[in-house]
Amino acid sequence: xxxVKGGEEIANDWIFAADGTALPESAQVSVSLARxxxxxKGQENGPLPVGVRLGPVDDPAxxxxxxxELRLIEIDFPRYTDGRGFxxxxxxxxxxxxxxxxxxxxxxxxxxxxxxxxxxxxxxxxRRAGLSEVLEALAEFTEAxxxxxxxxxxxxxxxxxx
Amino acid sequence: xYRYDQFDARLVAERVAQFRGQVERRLSGALTEDEFKxxxxxxxxxxxxxxxxxxxxxxxxxxxxRQLRRLAEIxxxxxxxxxxxxxxxxxxxxxxxxxxxxxxxxxxxxxxxHAIQTSGNCIRNTTTDxxxxxxxxxxxxxxxWCEIIRQWSTFHPExxxxxxxxxxxxxxxxxxxxxxxxxxxxxxxxxxxxVTGFEVHVGGGQGRTPHIAALVNPFVPETQILDYLEAIMRxxxxxxxxxxxxxxxxxxxxxxxxxAEYIRQVEExxxxxxxxxxxxxxxxxxxxxxxxxxxPALAPKPALSKQxxxxxxxxxxxxxxxxxxxxxxxxxGYTSVTVSLKPLGAAPGDATDTQMLLVADLAExxxxxxxxxxxxxxxxxxHVALDDxxxxxxxxxxxxxxxxxxxRITDMIVCPGLDYCNLANARSIPVALAVQKVFADPAYEExxxxxxxxxxxxxxxxxxxxxxxxxILGVDKKGEEFYQILLGGRADEKAALGEIVGxxxxxxxxxxxxxxxxxxxxxxxxxxxxxxxxxxERLGHQTFQEALYAAG
Numbered sequence: 001x002x003x004v005k006g007g008e009e010i011a012n013d014w015i016f017a018a019d020g021t022a023l024p025e026s027a028q029v030s031v032s033l034a035r036x037x038x039x040x041k042g043q044e045n046g047p048l049p050v051g052v053r054l055g056p057v058d059d060p061a062x063x064x065x066x067x068x069e070l071r072l073i074e075i076d077f078p079r080y081t082d083g084r085g086f087x088x089x090x091x092x093x094x095x096x097x098x099x100x101x102x103x104x105x106x107x108x109x110x111x112x113x114x115x116x117x118x119x120x121x122x123x124x125x126x127r128r129a130g131l132s133e134v135l136e137a138l139a140e141f142t143e144a145x146x147x148x149x150x151x152x153x154x155x156x157x158x159x160x161x162x
Numbered sequence: 163x164y165r166y167d168q169f170d171a172r173l174v175a176e177r178v179a180q181f182r183g184q185v186e187r188r189l190s191g192a193l194t195e196d197e198f199k200x201x202x203x204x205x206x207x208x209x210x211x212x213x214x215x216x217x218x219x220x221x222x223x224x225x226x227x228r229q230l231r232r233l234a235e236i237x238x239x240x241x242x243x244x245x246x247x248x249x250x251x252x253x254x255x256x257x258x259x260x261x262x263x264x265x266x267x268x269x270x271x272x273x274x275x276h277a278i279q280t281s282g283n284c285i286r287n288t289t290t291d292x293x294x295x296x297x298x299x300x301x302x303x304x305x306x307w308c309e310i311i312r313q314w315s316t317f318h319p320e321x322x323x324x325x326x327x328x329x330x331x332x333x334x335x336x337x338x339x340x341x342x343x344x345x346x347x348x349x350x351x352x353x354x355x356x357v358t359g360f361e362v363h364v365g366g367g368q369g370r371t372p373h374i375a376a377l378v379n380p381f382v383p384e385t386q387i388l389d390y391l392e393a394i395m396r397x398x399x400x401x402x403x404x405x406x407x408x409x410x411x412x413x414x415x416x417x418x419x420x421x422a423e424y425i426r427q428v429e430e431x432x433x434x435x436x437x438x439x440x441x442x443x444x445x446x447x448x449x450x451x452x453x454x455x456x457x458p459a460l461a462p463k464p465a466l467s468k469q470x471x472x473x474x475x476x477x478x479x480x481x482x483x484x485x486x487x488x489x490x491x492x493x494x495g496y497t498s499v500t501v502s503l504k505p506l507g508a509a510p511g512d513a514t515d516t517q518m519l520l521v522a523d524l525a526e527x528x529x530x531x532x533x534x535x536x537x538x539x540x541x542x543x544x545h546v547a548l549d550d551x552x553x554x555x556x557x558x559x560x561x562x563x564x565x566x567x568x569x570r571i572t573d574m575i576v577c578p579g580l581d582y583c584n585l586a587n588a589r590s591i592p593v594a595l596a597v598q599k600v601f602a603d604p605a606y607e608e609x610x611x612x613x614x615x616x617x618x619x620x621x622x623x624x625x626x627x628x629x630x631x632x633x634i635l636g637v638d639k640k641g642e643e644f645y646q647i648l649l650g651g652r653a654d655e656k657a658a659l660g661e662i663v664g665x666x667x668x669x670x671x672x673x674x675x676x677x678x679x680x681x682x683x684x685x686x687x688x689x690x691x692x693x694x695x696x697x698x699e700r701l702g703h704q705t706f707q708e709a710l711y712a713a714g
Contacts, residue, residue: 146318
């Protein structure tokens, strides 16, 4: 599956270790939020990953104390119609100040990528869209009416010279 | 009215280009119908029974003559010569070919119109009082705030894939003509100690589980309203149900959490939002948008018009029309005119291209270039001099638009029903027209007075049957159409849901049953000035129900 970040297609060298599977001895592992918290609290033993995958019901607030340690947060969109991940991304960026990678994974359509970008997601693991389509999608709009985590400044700021 | 600047124009143009690409990908097969569906919906394109339908946004129901002429042109060139005005103050075209839609959207963009977010699980067109800016009883003109909300909600990246559709309505008058209590969010603009603010109602709605909205906050100052809306949307986006489409509207979230807990969650989110993600709309921007809604310069005139009085004396049908279709204006010597799209025997809310052109001409000549669409599916000329009414009436009458029935029994809200819609269980337009016939005598209709009949062809309630004084709901029973009658609904500041009063009726029995109820009201009212709904509320439903089912 193509992974696009920073205007180019990059190799995906992260491993997602599903709940109940062995934790690989790699520097780039992500786990579910529940597993991450269990590892943190010592309820499960193993190397502490620096990546977390959020499902739609997960509350990003639970990660707030650990954000400086994290290098990757994946937001899972199990169905493209499920918009909860957009709120999770906005909160991570704007409320909790996370500045590492936020990667959208799951069922992602090209036509959601601009909204993802504006919500603060900066890497896209797509099933079908390749680099050129992702770049096209990111360039479809040059203006935005409201402030958000990413993308152009709100039109109301530009109108009044900010 | 609001005019696009370079930013608005660019956004709409970019949207048209984006949708053109999406249509091309669909037609080439690169997008499946499933994948295309949410994209076309957020551009107003539905797949209906016979064809694609295009729903065009008319923000808060306001049109310029130029825009209305463009809609007429689209009706003529891309549809079958008519359009259908909706209860969201929008217009729908039922026969547009998918391949033509990008071109239609370009033609709309030329006149500062679009079809953005007119369907799909996103924030829809914000609606308001169709007399906004003209009504005597409003505290401020609500349209500027509707425009501010339109911009904030357009392409909001966080709220484009909500659990379900989301509708916001705004009123600024004590008498609510925007039905705010049956909206996902209803805003009532108020003033307190010189500050403008919003009374916020959340969780109203119709459909299969109707609810009257909960009062969530009595006063949110205008500088914080977008933040408050973001808090409402974020709580809904995160916690609204997504497991069952029939339980996904915000009304279910509010009722499952309970009002107190729901309010607590919104207030908590609001506090955190204000601390970190404040929208912070500059005062200059609020002022810039308000400036577009300055009232027209109406020359002072006497409150009593000699021309009008003479014409009324000379023509009883004109006099009757003036008693039904005018609404008091802020400025003496002026009035707001309802152009009824409910003439006898025509599909409610439909207008032909020539009728649209005529209304555009009248708006230009007599109406200060302003046209509104009401949620009751009529057109409004909000600013007309009393002196000009005889001319306006003459022109309307000649075009079949002279019905004197605003808020009367033949002025029904009716969904398209089984004739057009693939959700419907029963036809609604033919039943409405059959009921209309019973009350075709204008003198009889005037004697009955204010009475709202709303008709839906299925429980999704697009015809607002829950809030009609009399509601008619089409259902399917083993392949046969039946109609349930509801009594006692209302959509105004005393919003209430109608109650189903008994077993369903066959279509052919509906007109006589309604007639019996209306006749019962006429015998029971304390005076001709006691309205149907007031008599019903005074006496209770039981006796009316008996009248409804009395052997014919």
